[in-house]
Amino acid sequence: MKAIGIDLGTTNSLVAVVQDGVPTTLPDDAGRVLLPSVVAYRDGVAVDVGHEALAAAAANPHDTVMSVKRFMGRTKAEVDAEALATHRVQQDGAVLRIMAGGACPTPVEVSAEILRVLRARAVHALGGGVTKAVITVPAYFDDTQRNATRQAGMLAGLDVLRLVNEPTAAALAYGLEKQTEGRFAVYDLGGGTFDISILHLVDGVFEVLATAGDTRLGGDDIDRAVAEAMLAEAGVDSDAADGALRRRAVAAATAVKMALTDTEQATYVLELADGRVFTHRLDREALAALMAPVLARTAGPCKRAMADAGLKPKDLDGVVLVGGSTRAPAVQAFVADLFGRAPLCDIDPDRVVALGAAVQADLLSVDSELRLIEGGDVLLLDVIPLSLGLETMGGVVEKVIHRNSQIPASRAQQFTTFQDGQTGMDIHVLQGERELVEDCRSLARFRLTGIPPRPAGAARVAVTFQVDADGILHVKAREEETGVEQSVRVEPSHGLSDAQVEAMLQASLDHAEEDVMARLLRTAQVEAERVLMPLDRALSDDADLLSPEEAAIIREAMDDLRVAIKGTDHRAIQDLTELLDRVSAGFAQRRMERALAAGLRDVRVDDLESELADAPVGGGAHD
Amino acid sequence: MNCWECGAPGAAMFCEGCEAVQPPDPRLDHFARLGVEPRFDQDPDALSAAHRALQRRVHPDRYASAGDRPRRFSMAQATALNDAIRVLRDPLRRAEYMLHLRGRDVGAEGEGRVQLSPAFLMEIIELREAVDELDGPDAHTERSRMAREVAARFEGMLTALGRRLDAGDDDLDAMAQLAAQLRYLRRVIDELQVDDGPGDWT
Incomplete structure (x- = not known):
């Protein structure tokens, strides 16, 4: 057949x-x-x-x-x-x-x-x-x-x-x-x-x-542009033209456009609302001028x-x-x-x-x-036309499958908990090219529950995106220790109008730099907080592991970073975070050794590991 | 693996006996999946050709009128092939993947995390300051020049890393350090290019 x-x-x-x-x-x-x-x-x-x-x-x-x-x-x-x-x-x-x-x-x-x-x-x-x-x-x-x-x-x-x-x-x-x-x-x-x-x-x-x-x-836009020009030429106020006249003008525009494919000049006839018949000539050059803005x-x-x-x-x-x-x-x-x-x-x-x-x-x-x-x-x-991603800390979109990725495609991204004892995680699936959640199209939202309570950063959740050959998206979230799992089938861009797709793409171009800056700043701030938070506690718990000079260096680095976080310079925050990270690395190591030596009496290994795990949020599965 | 269809042993992508498509073998790394040598030095055209040749045989379109199971397996195979080519086509991803195969994850968190050397960090800070101070009519040209300079450095370091990987260098720490620096440099290059916008072909 x-x-x-x-x-x-x-x-x-x-x-x-x-x-x-x-x-x-x-x-x-x-x-x-x-x-x-x-x-x-x-x-x-x-x-x-x-x-x-x-x-x-x-x-x-x-x-x-x-x-x-x-x-x-x-x-x-x-x-x-x-x-x-x-x-x-x-x-x-x-x-x-x-x-x-x-x-x-x-x-x-x-x-x-x-x-x-x-x-x-x-x-x-x-x-x-x-x-x-x-x-x-x-x-x-x-x-x-x-x-x-x-x-x-x-x-x-x-x-x-x-x-x-x-x-x-x-x-x-x-x-x-x-x-x-x-x-x-x-x-x-x-x-x-x-x-x-x-x-x-x-x-x-x-x-x-x-x-x-x-x-x-599309070509219709050209026809409309030509039709508008015809109405203007005939002295008809475009806003005053009724649907029927507009249709006749568009039909005449289409005809004249087609005629000008083979000839240098063409004549059109337009019957106006009051019965008058308007006749006018259009040449290729004039048509090209009308088409230029559409083609551009x-x-x-x-x-x-x-x-x-x-x-x-x-x-x-x-x-x-x-x-x-x-x-x-x-x-x-x-x-x-x-x-x-x-x-x-x-x-x-x-x-x-x-x-x-x-x-x-x-x-x-x-x-x-x-x-x-x-x-x-x-x-x-074939490829997917728009990027698919997830919301991360600070309302930033982490792209999981980039636009123009070949399909079928599958990608996993690892996320960690942000708070001590966190047992649930919201999975928010987004589509679009912009950096911030509010600028992208929301496709689906679901919650992974049953995460074992652990210190911030210790529980790991793998989120897998699978796009099949027909472009349909499936999302799965899985907590790695217990294997707790939630999944959802998402229709990409469901309910998303083509106008929105276009507007989103256009906006991503218009705002490219501003977006990148906003994203970098938020990411840097979140990262800095993750390094700072556990250090505060560690300094009060294990101050004896440090010489006064060492403690002073760490505190100074922390103070500098706290000042930077309040500003808008993401590079200063990143650089100071890296520095703090380095000056406190020895301290973290000593705490780990003490905990192991003490047979884990007071401090859970998880606590220490979460301190060491000061990598960026959602930073697990960069390529 | 035994063929799911006829039970014949040793089935790879397809069963040699009944030609049924098999699920992807999880033991294969990306190189083995595409059937290329596990080296950094790769001919990009040959990589793409290997990917195409396999997709030609296993893509879901080839199974449009097949049963549910072969359709699912063909989808899984095609997905694994697309993942393999995505990683191997990009030289930095390829280098990181080779380190990963040798037990070193450049993007790892926690204990295995790669610490960038203070000297490198200082250099980046200075470079960024220099970019920030760009001003005046030549700022754009100067910015492009710096982008090219960083890109040239990136290429040089990447080539060096590739050579070490292919020479069987055992200093994983040093190579992971290089890869982490390359990641950083790529970010810097991306940032430098933000200003250019989508307008130019160049």
Whole structure:
């Protein structure tokens, strides 16, 4: 049985399949491969999907659902936060509903309508028996959005073998076509999202080296920018333009943008609210100027991904363009300038993602055709897009698995108790790139209880993060002496909107230095306290082990450190902590010897060990 | 280990008899897992190639339509391979790992903790003071120059540590001291680079 590949796009969707060893997009009866991602509703039911629905959209804007991908896995609050929401929506418990044509379908249901049409197209072309599919998603889709996409597939009667990231799928299609090895950047400017991925293809393995993106940036933004300019040109106050006029302007903008791909000048016609018809010419240069601010926003993610991959533009063997928007000459010029090389665009950027999805679908099926072909048997090694970590003392996030780590992945981090006799430990799982807890996304919280009471620092808890091949996180906390254990299955970025992902990433860049400083200061203060606290007690208990000079040196070092802790210079604190550590090392050693000699009469070995264990909090498992 | 599927003895990643994927062998260190020599001196491309070749065979995608057990074992194998390459690909992590295999944990707490020499600490304090005092129009250039200088020192020390490891040097204390200093230097390099921001390709 054939497994199909589906590109469920914001603007258009496609279906492809590997036939006779070659990935091919499947056309409809009229020979069109693109299915507009548009669903028309009437009297509470979906009546049209695709071209017909799109054609009727201008006449029945309120009965037509467009760009449903933007609503997947989102809440009303998130949709409302986006100024240009095109549909009226309502929140129904945990579910978002779109108001259209007497129906109120969920985004999952609308997407399922599109998927059903594509599936029927495949059944028709292949002669029945299509149930398995790979569906593509933007690399930066969070877990909620991925789950929604998976649900839509199920609702359409598909067994979703895997969700594949769109840029990765595109690279897969290119790799197969070109049969070359090397490092590629995939620049994917879709209707609603921007993704950049850096991949390495060698020995039939596609390694994703790094990925970055912006989930609120796409060709639609270009269309809106052009539409705004048109309205301004026509003398319409943008705020006064109603939904219908705005839609007509966006449609005209899309048309003029496409026309300018092949011509130097294009004319658009816009029917205004009062019935007047406004006609205007736009040339390529003017369009490029309107596109520039949108394109400029793609540079940051590109540089971040390249830095994460440890590559310079000269290390790349090619830059691949994906997404209909990359047809525009201005986009190609921008990418050529950014990467210092002309981009590859020999596979139709509209089809390349679907073709790659078909490749992965074939490779995941039992009767794969490609596996039998020389060079056809490729494997994808993917990464996680956002770091996963834990809260430690002082509200600092300790990253356990870093962004762009290859999955599946597993990492253990050791933590110690902070207080004498502490029997419980809160495990707080976080996602994001920032240093402080309040700036990251909280994924889960649980408490490990039953830790045997010990002096601070003596009980050790190992926290293990496991991320499986589908990106699902499992967290386990285990006290090492007794083996007490707690675990939780976490859906990474559950409930995290793509806007939040983007905002979090942006913020981590904006605040990089400030963050690092705050983290360093808090960590240094906590460390210093850990050295100071037990020393106070030790000095009063075992003062006789020290000469007055030795005691004076230690006290002086302690006083200096106490002064430094109140300040904001983390380096002074670190340095003075190290110094105190050194001047008191002999003392700790003598106390240990005394305790052993005394047969542990008064002092428990644990106490002494905890003094010696003056390492940083949570410092157990640095690499 | 005996194969979980057919019981044949001596199964490694796969059973020689029935080819079933096996759970990862906990006795293997990262070098053995990737099938490379346990040396500091490694060809990064060869390391990646070893990792890829094994992932090609054992990755969960290869078991998409297999039963529950082989799927779980393939996941565990792929995880162990990713962990091995993560540690070995980075030269400092690799050096620390070699010390770990010889019983010395550079990141250990408590009694086994590596104490940095006072001379090194003083040097770092002075270096940081020098960075703090940077001011004026050339501060950025000067900062980059210092970052390069520290990076060059880092590379030199790391190479020296690698040679000692590969020569079978027995002075674990001295090598652990070197590794701890390298950790410190890497932090300094990271801090020096904070100012550069994500804007440049360079």
